[in-house]
Amino acid sequence: MVASISNVSVLAIVALVGVVIYVRYRNRETLRLQRDAELAATMKAAAADDPVRLAAVNEYETRNYERLFYAANVGPRARSAAWSLLGLAVSIAVLLTVTSPGGGSVAESVIFWIVVALAAVFGVALLVFTALAIQAAVSLPRISFAEAYEDEVDTSSADD
Numbered sequence: 001m002v003a004s005i006s007n008v009s010v011l012a013i014v015a016l017v018g019v020v021i022y023v024r025y026r027n028r029e030t031l032r033l034q035r036d037a038e039l040a041a042t043m044k045a046a047a048a049d050d051p052v053r054l055a056a057v058n059e060y061e062t063r064n065y066e067r068l069f070y071a072a073n074v075g076p077r078a079r080s081a082a083w084s085l086l087g088l089a090v091s092i093a094v095l096l097t098v099t100s101p102g103g104g105s106v107a108e109s110v111i112f113w114i115v116v117a118l119a120a121v122f123g124v125a126l127l128v129f130t131a132l133a134i135q136a137a138v139s140l141p142r143i144s145f146a147e148a149y150e151d152e153v154d155t156s157s158a159d160d
Contacts, residue, residue: 016089026071030072030075033067037065041061069140070140074133074137088125098112
């Protein structure tokens with residue numbers, strides 16, 4: 001029932017390590033951005049009356065919230081795609097180690113077709129979550145305050 005599992009096992013282990021590292025990195029990034037948002041609130045309270053410091057804190061806060069908004073919308077979909085990739089890799093690894101249903105027992109045939117179904121489900125999930133992540137990244141509204149800053153520059157130069 002079991003074929004050579006050395007190469008297949010290595011593929012599954014590499015996929016597992018890669019996905020776990022990616023998901024851990026994304027979780028750490030989200031936590032860091034949340035801490036930065038808390039820091040911005042603290043800095044805003046400390047810069048209460050100084051307009052220059054308040055402007056710097058507002059700029060920092062805006063950039064942080066842009067990144068946090070992106071991470072909150074695209075990140076979960078990308079992580080789901082990564083987990084689906086892992087499921088697909090493990091399903092294919094198991095599928096390659098199980099013999100085809102033609103010459104084995106009924107139990108081997110049932111296991112084979114269950115693994116085929118799992119591979120198909122994870123493959124479809126990978127495609128769906130990848131498409132959702134791309135769609136979220138492409139359609140994410142871009143927040144820009146460049147026009148507001150241009151108005152300020154124009155009014156300040158007109159006053160001089």
